Amino acid sequence: MQTVLVTGGAGFIGSVTTDQLVARGDRVIVVDDLSRGFADNVHDEAVFVHADLGDRAVVESLLANYRPDAVIHFAGYIAVGESVEDPGPYIDRNVGRSTTLLDCLVSNGIGNVVFSSSAAVYGIPGRVPISEDEAKHPTSPYGWTKWAFEEVLGFYEAAHGVRHVALRYFNAAGATSTRVERHDPETHLIPNILEAARGGKTISVFGTDYPTPDGTAVRDYVHVSDLADAHLRAVDYLINGGASTALNLGSGAGYSVLQVIEAVRRVTGRDFPVDLGARRAGDPPELVADPSRARALLGWEAMQSDLDHIVRSSWDVETPKA
Numbered sequence: 001m002q003t004v005l006v007t008g009g010a011g012f013i014g015s016v017t018t019d020q021l022v023a024r025g026d027r028v029i030v031v032d033d034l035s036r037g038f039a040d041n042v043h044d045e046a047v048f049v050h051a052d053l054g055d056r057a058v059v060e061s062l063l064a065n066y067r068p069d070a071v072i073h074f075a076g077y078i079a080v081g082e083s084v085e086d087p088g089p090y091i092d093r094n095v096g097r098s099t100t101l102l103d104c105l106v107s108n109g110i111g112n113v114v115f116s117s118s119a120a121v122y123g124i125p126g127r128v129p130i131s132e133d134e135a136k137h138p139t140s141p142y143g144w145t146k147w148a149f150e151e152v153l154g155f156y157e158a159a160h161g162v163r164h165v166a167l168r169y170f171n172a173a174g175a176t177s178t179r180v181e182r183h184d185p186e187t188h189l190i191p192n193i194l195e196a197a198r199g200g201k202t203i204s205v206f207g208t209d210y211p212t213p214d215g216t217a218v219r220d221y222v223h224v225s226d227l228a229d230a231h232l233r234a235v236d237y238l239i240n241g242g243a244s245t246a247l248n249l250g251s252g253a254g255y256s257v258l259q260v261i262e263a264v265r266r267v268t269g270r271d272f273p274v275d276l277g278a279r280r281a282g283d284p285p286e287l288v289a290d291p292s293r294a295r296a297l298l299g300w301e302a303m304q305s306d307l308d309h310i311v312r313s314s315w316d317v318e319t320p321k322a
């Protein structure tokens, strides 16, 4: 039986990944400080350690105690706009406290790190679909922290032999029968459109003059279950001796904001007000993955990332039945 440490396992993607690890029979240790997560997101059969990764004594002792074969590192702050307004906590958590985790891994002789990186490392890409070799010019402090920690992982491999896979997610979305997307504040498009469809609010579209077919920004939406599956494959890849790498995780298909709004109208049968507004600073016009490297190396494919399926999975779980 493999033991996997999941940091941030009380959050959205970490909880779904924990569910899949438990389902295949791995022993899972979740560490989360619940700063942005929810205790009821942690699978009953996982060991839950309520702690901050910056707490070196606790992290050292849990590593010594459970001796994980691999670590999946989700823990961090994730809101681009918040990182622009107040970058300090992002640098502290996503780089500083994450490096404390690496130091504890090194002192316990543990390697094999799967890291939650982001398409935000690319900034405004020169070429779409985006390959992993595209230049890294993040346009927000959040994106910079993700790229900085990828570089830290490279330094720790050179100095201490810590092997890693950085998974650069495009837009995580969708829900499973037990887990829904819950962020506070919720800055992601699909949960906000679903809220509008439930009658809660007007949906704002930021920018209608991008160089895209309908003028609104284009993104690549990938179902959270597909993302979780890639983590299990990346853990196995590292445990089997795979070399460190970075992989894009996206469906390879792009949808504009207006296309997502139409998908929500189609799936829910509801209409809602839409406010067409100005661009937000730093938002790239188009982010679509070239996921071919993940396919070649992990045999991974986004199987559940059809846009209507993503929307329906969230709508069915989150909307109380009449």
Ligand SMILES: NC(=O)c1ccc[n+]([C@@H]2O[C@H](COP(=O)([O-])OP(=O)(O)OC[C@H]3O[C@@H](n4cnc5c(N)ncnc54)[C@H](O)[C@@H]3O)[C@@H](O)[C@H]2O)c1
Pocket: 007, 008, 009, 010, 011, 012, 013, 014, 031, 032, 033, 034, 035, 036, 037, 038, 051, 052, 053, 054, 073, 074, 075, 076, 077, 078, 093, 097, 116, 117, 118, 119, 168, 169, 170, 171, 172, 173, 182, 183
């Ligand atoms: N959601 C997306 O679309 C997306 C896209 C690209 C990358 N990512 C990355 O994926 C990861 C997970 O994203 P998510 O949507 O599940 O976020 P989330 O906010 O739901 O989960 C993050 C979890 O980390 C915990 N945490 C934060 N700092 C911690 C610390 N110092 N010690 C212990 N726990 C801590 C939070 O309490 C939370 O439960 C993040 O690293 C994020 O940057 C997410």
